[in-house]
Amino acid sequence: MKAKSDYKKADIWLAFWLIIPTLIAIGITAFYPLGQTIYDSFFKWSLRPGFQREFVGFQNYINLFQDARFLNSLWNTIYFTFFSVLIEFLLGLVTALILNAEFRLRGLVRAAVLIPWAIPTAVSSQMWKWMYNDQYGVISLMLYNLGIIEQGTPILGTPGLAMAGIIAVDVWKTTPFVALLLLAGLQIIPNELYEAARIDGASMWKQFTSITLPVLRPTIGVTLIFRTLDALRVFDVVYIMTQGSVGTETLAVYNRSLLMDNIFSPRGLFGYGSALSVVIFLIIGIFTVIYMRSLNIKLD
């Protein structure tokens, strides 16, 4: 009772007016469409003029788990997420450690590292696609000279290689971001800790495992989950590089194709696509809860 009177009435009203535009904006363009998607997922339905909604209960969901293409894209997404996050983390850690060391032109190098992050994914995908070109691509040539592929191998048209190629683009694009987050964590560590360790005769490796890693742990946790959430939603790079062919289709790519290629489908597949949307939402939702928990966000 007492606590309530601590709030000033004027403050509450002002806060209401200040926050309401944001709530309206995200309500209309995020929560409402989500609700619509959930609703649609229980129907056989499409936007075809005159198409009659037909309530099918959980049938769309049941069908989904018998859909080989869905299971395949689920597997591809997990595969992509695991390898891209792992490589990005390792490379990002190395980059962060180097950027934290002292050397000439460090400021410039730090800025240069940010370049891939700033380039739109659609654009970097095209840049890499050109480097992967089977006839004239510079990466194809390098891999051929190294004896890894045969001349004229289409990297993005070969099962296995295509996914590796896509992961490489994602790694290139995202490692700078990972490095930045880790660097921010590294810079909190006081130098005295390392000096003390050096006086005690601790090796570089020992310093790394007993000082750097433990202090960095919370940052590492956040970075990994943050990246995992992003990787699970991957769309741009896959769509542009392969359109999801040769075993690279991810959940988001399959979902968009289900929705948009069948938008006026006489078979009512828009509802089926909506069910997949909901499943993706739930998968990400689970990770988000973990994310919020481990971040321990202060919310007031």
Place this chain on the structure above:
Amino acid sequence: MRWGMRTKQNTKKTFLYIIVIIMVIFYIFPFYWAIKSSFTADQYLFTKNITLWPQGFTFENYIKVFTERPFGLNILNSIIVAGATTIFSLIVGSFAAYAIARLKVPGKGALMLLILAVSMFPQVSILGGLFQLLRNMGLINTYSGLIIPYIALNLPLTTWILQNFFRELPKEIEESAYIDGCSKFETLWRIVLPLSAPGLVTTGLLAFIQAWNEFLFALTFMQTPEKYTVPVAIAMFTGKTFYEVPWGQIMAASVIVTTPLVILVLVFQKRIVQGLTAGSVKG
């Protein structure tokens, strides 16, 4: 003994520089390759004799990008959409951020959670619902049809980063303004916002980049080449026939749209890093 330590120090330094060089090459090479290819004449581009420097240096690709397709329009579309998104998300977001950072109100934690939750929404999960909504409102293939969803997409980030900045402002200034008879809203408008100009610039830059780079909504809601934004236009680049992909032009277009971004990032590097880490790491 001393000499030995020196050499050990020196080997370490050399080793560090070698790694730095490899690292820089890794991060810069694809961008360099795009620049190189964009200035190379077709007859040298499509040859197996690949060189590090552009052969047959030419501006032709840059000219063709603007004369053979509506790329100028595409850039204009992106500027309009990303610009409007940035301005609106800054205004709306700063209001919400101020309320969250400074006002004592009940239920704030839940509100922040609600706003932040949106940043976790997989875009594809709301694609179907959003498409219907925009279609019913007649906004498919219009600027508003992209700006409105982009604002919502950006608000969690803007609100979160700005409230971090607002919290760091000294409270005393606001209190004295309040005593001098400013209402709280006036204090926000006349004092807090100007004081947090650096924060606004950082946040605006991040919002702009996010809107400029967005692909999925732009691909789905903009349906004619004249209305494409830059990422979609570049992704959809095709030649006259399927087998004739104009790589020189694609690279020229890529260089045109990334150079300003790269310059922005180089200039505002410190601020961007600050904003990014405030947006994701700080609890």
